[in-house]
Amino acid sequence: MQRIPVMLMLSLSLLFSVNEARALGAEKPWFGGLYTGFCGFSEQTGLPAAEYLAAGLFAEPLSIPVLNPALLCGVLIPLSPADIDGMRVQVAGELTIVDLPVSFLKNRFYITGCWSPGVGAQYQFTFDRRTSAFSVLIAPLRFRAGDGIFTFGSIELFLFRGVELQGWGFTLFKAALFLF
Amino acid sequence: MYGKGRIKSWAIVLLWGIILVLPVWNAGASGFGLTFSTNTFSGSGQSEDSAAPPGLYCRGGLAWLPGKHLEIELYHIPQITPRLYSQVFFGCSAGYWILERKENSYLNAVVEAGFLYGLDQTKLLNLKITPIVFGCPAFRYAEKFCSLGLLFDLERKRLFWQLQLLAVTLYL
Numbered sequence: 001m002q003r004i005p006v007m008l009m010l011s012l013s014l015l016f017s018v019n020e021a022r023a024l025g026a027e028k029p030w031f032g033g034l035y036t037g038f039c040g041f042s043e044q045t046g047l048p049a050a051e052y053l054a055a056g057l058f059a060e061p062l063s064i065p066v067l068n069p070a071l072l073c074g075v076l077i078p079l080s081p082a083d084i085d086g087m088r089v090q091v092a093g094e095l096t097i098v099d100l101p102v103s104f105l106k107n108r109f110y111i112t113g114c115w116s117p118g119v120g121a122q123y124q125f126t127f128d129r130r131t132s133a134f135s136v137l138i139a140p141l142r143f144r145a146g147d148g149i150f151t152f153g154s155i156e157l158f159l160f161r162g163v164e165l166q167g168w169g170f171t172l173f174k175a176a177l178f179l180f
Numbered sequence: 181m182y183g184k185g186r187i188k189s190w191a192i193v194l195l196w197g198i199i200l201v202l203p204v205w206n207a208g209a210s211g212f213g214l215t216f217s218t219n220t221f222s223g224s225g226q227s228e229d230s231a232a233p234p235g236l237y238c239r240g241g242l243a244w245l246p247g248k249h250l251e252i253e254l255y256h257i258p259q260i261t262p263r264l265y266s267q268v269f270f271g272c273s274a275g276y277w278i279l280e281r282k283e284n285s286y287l288n289a290v291v292e293a294g295f296l297y298g299l300d301q302t303k304l305l306n307l308k309i310t311p312i313v314f315g316c317p318a319f320r321y322a323e324k325f326c327s328l329g330l331l332f333d334l335e336r337k338r339l340f341w342q343l344q345l346l347a348v349t350l351y352l
Contacts, residue, residue: 038218038220038236038345039236040235040236040260040261040262041261041262042261042262042263042264043261043262043263048234049228049233049234049235049261049262050234050235050236051220051234051235051236051237052236079220080220080221080222080226080234081222081226081234082222169261170236170260170261172218172236172238172260173218173346
């Protein structure tokens with residue numbers, strides 16, 4: 001019976017000793033997280049015809065409203081048909097051009113979203129480094145909502161020697177979820 | 181004046197125009213919706229001359245939900261890569277929502293049977309199960325996760341799989 005007041009005091013002291021919770025404002029509390037998406041590449045790129053799964057980690061260290069940079073690093077896995085030997089590493093840099101609140105989606109989704117078009121550059125290579133490719137990313141249908149960034153229908157333009165268009169890639173859907 | 185290819189191109193542009201523009205239409209909640217989803221075809225021996233050659237596909241269409249359980253869908257599944265629209269399937273399906281759709285019901289599951297017709301005259305029968313559905317017309321929004329389908333190619337007498345990891349329906 002003597003333990004009950006002690007436990008109560010201890011619980012209350014723990015409850016009141018924690019820091020006040022920070023309200024979520026314009027400054028986001030996250031640094032980075034996990035991304036995953038589905039993509040494919042035109043035959044001119046020389047990549048095997050397949051549906052690819054892209055997955056990896058990303059970091060968005062700043063929280064600026066214009067030209068906000070992010071870094072992505074992950075793998076591209078040919079999913080269908082499955083081909084482990086066709087796996088590639090991808091390293092990309094992305095810039096969110098601007099974050100604009102989209103009011104017309106307010107009555108459809110329970111969280112307020114922002115239209116966040118992005119551009120970027122990507123370098124991808126096989127594990128044995130025998131083949132590599134450089135591409136420019138254009139993501140006009142990119143939305144930031146809650147703790148994620150959702151991209152629909154982004155285009156990759158593959159450049160040969162940095163200038164000549166070699167082929168294109170298409171990302172059907174990509175979700176980047178902030179975790180840390 | 182215009183070739184068949186040009187008419188097909190304009191029809192596809194018009195179809196995608198409707199699919200992309202209508203979600204922002206804010207009429208009262210109805211049983212009509214526009215669906216978009218990922219679409220993965222998978223099966224042994226998937227090659228260039230199979231019903232669904234390897235590549236990236238997507239799925240877009242129109243859904244109608246009459247009554248408390250039924251779902252009728254018209255959709256098309258174009259191949260995006262390696263060659264845009266080198267294969268296209270047009271399909272229709274009838275689905276049954278396992279739990280009754282109510283104003284406050286949020287979780288459900290769906291079983292569907294359908295038919296797909298490819299532009300190369302491929303005919304496919306489709307059986308599909310969706311174990312997780314969040315939302316319904318009352319929420320004007322539904323998400324289907326991990327739909328797994330079995331397809332039967334009537335010409336080649338072959339079975340293969342279809343996976344739709346994520347499907348989003350925006351109800352008008």
